[in-house]
Amino acid sequence: MERIIIDMDEVIADPMGDMIDWYKKEYGGDVDWDKMLVGSWLKGFPEHHQAAIQERLLSPGFFRHLPVIEDSVDVLKELNKKYEVFIVSAAMEFPNSLKDKLEWLGDHFPFLTWKQIALTGSKDLVYGDYMIDDHVKNLKGFKGKPYIYTAAHNLEVTGYDRINSWKEAADIFLK
Amino acid sequence: MERIIIDMDEVIADPMGDMIDWYKKEYGGDVDWDKMLVGSWLKGFPEHHQAAIQERLLSPGFFRHLPVIEDSVDVLKELNKKYEVFIVSAAMEFPNSLKDKLEWLGDHFPFLTWKQIALTGSKDLVYGDYMIDDHVKNLKGFKGKPYIYTAAHNLEVTGYDRINSWKEAADIFLK
Numbered sequence: 301m302e303r304i305i306i307d308m309d310e311v312i313a314d315p316m317g318d319m320i321d322w323y324k325k326e327y328g329g330d331v332d333w334d335k336m337l338v339g340s341w342l343k344g345f346p347e348h349h350q351a352a353i354q355e356r357l358l359s360p361g362f363f364r365h366l367p368v369i370e371d372s373v374d375v376l377k378e379l380n381k382k383y384e385v386f387i388v389s390a391a392m393e394f395p396n397s398l399k400d401k402l403e404w405l406g407d408h409f410p411f412l413t414w415k416q417i418a419l420t421g422s423k424d425l426v427y428g429d430y431m432i433d434d435h436v437k438n439l440k441g442f443k444g445k446p447y448i449y450t451a452a453h454n455l456e457v458t459g460y461d462r463i464n465s466w467k468e469a470a471d472i473f474l475k
Numbered sequence: 476m477e478r479i480i481i482d483m484d485e486v487i488a489d490p491m492g493d494m495i496d497w498y499k500k501e502y503g504g505d506v507d508w509d510k511m512l513v514g515s516w517l518k519g520f521p522e523h524h525q526a527a528i529q530e531r532l533l534s535p536g537f538f539r540h541l542p543v544i545e546d547s548v549d550v551l552k553e554l555n556k557k558y559e560v561f562i563v564s565a566a567m568e569f570p571n572s573l574k575d576k577l578e579w580l581g582d583h584f585p586f587l588t589w590k591q592i593a594l595t596g597s598k599d600l601v602y603g604d605y606m607i608d609d610h611v612k613n614l615k616g617f618k619g620k621p622y623i624y625t626a627a628h629n630l631e632v633t634g635y636d637r638i639n640s641w642k643e644a645a646d647i648f649l650k
Contacts, residue, residue, distance in 0.1 A: 392589035398573035414567035415596035421589045427602045
């Protein structure tokens with residue numbers, strides 16, 4: 301069975317969308333999409349609100365109630381029958397996210413067991429046949445076939461095969 | 476730089492020792508060392524106290540204040556200069572342990588960064604040159620060179636090179 305390593309944030313969970321919704325309500329402002337293109341959606345928020353954004357990102361509960369990326373549940377359910385699926389999130393930077401992420405996965409992806417989950421500092425440690433991730437830093441050392449999952453902060457990245465939606469992922473892996 | 480993957484429980488942290496001390500104080504009883512030899516130190520506690528042991532094991536804080544295995548700090552500090560060291564703990568079964576383990580490492584092994592830590596469901600996911608672990612289930616799928624770290628529950632395991640103490644590990648990896 302081939303192994304697929306799937307990221308969480310901006311791939312199956314939507315912290316950016318959640319943060320933007322909160323920001324609009326809290327401050328009435330909008331994000332600058334161009335500024336994200338350096339590879340971090342956090343850069344899209346104004347400099348003078350960065351501390352508030354960081355505080356919310358690091359607080360317990362932020363990763364517990366995130367929206368699910370469209371079609372990810374249905375497609376992962378099918379992938380899980382044909383592949384060895386692992387969810388790997390580089391979460392160690394956010395100590396309060398660890399339990400939240402595990403519980404969030406239990407809620408939305410109950411067909412995955414805890415044996416299929418890893419929260420790491422670096423993804424250099426893991427190996428598999430395919431990796432689906434929104435960050436070049438995670439994909440670049442990967443020994444298998446990497447796919448970049450399209451997110452607002454990686455639109456200008458080149459050099460990787462791109463997956464724009466979970467429907468596209470189904471076309472690639474389940475046809 | 477070669478990569479060493481090092482386990483936490485019974486290798487650098489001592490949950491068994493902590494649980495036995497607590498058990499003696501709480502119930503005045505002792506453990507049955509022979510019963511552990513099936514590969515789990517938990518089996519050393521009497522059947523009628525298993526629920527209490529499990530409850531303590533799963534509770535927040537248990538993994539936060541564990542004793543450190545002798546000489547592990549000094550030897551890991553040196554290993555960290557000559558190898559790419561990763562601490563990998565199969566912790567997903569214990570959701571309340573995740574943050575505790577990260578903070579415990581920060582206290583006792585401050586020379587390791589969060590990038591060097593991974594909390595996983597399965598260790599099949601990780602690769603490296605060497606793995607030091609007390610459980611056959613973690614070592615058996617490893618593609619590099621496995622070492623079994625001696626613990627009360629693995630004394631009868633054969634088929635692996637054995638490390639009996641961190642002084643011995645220093646002899647193997649730092650000479």
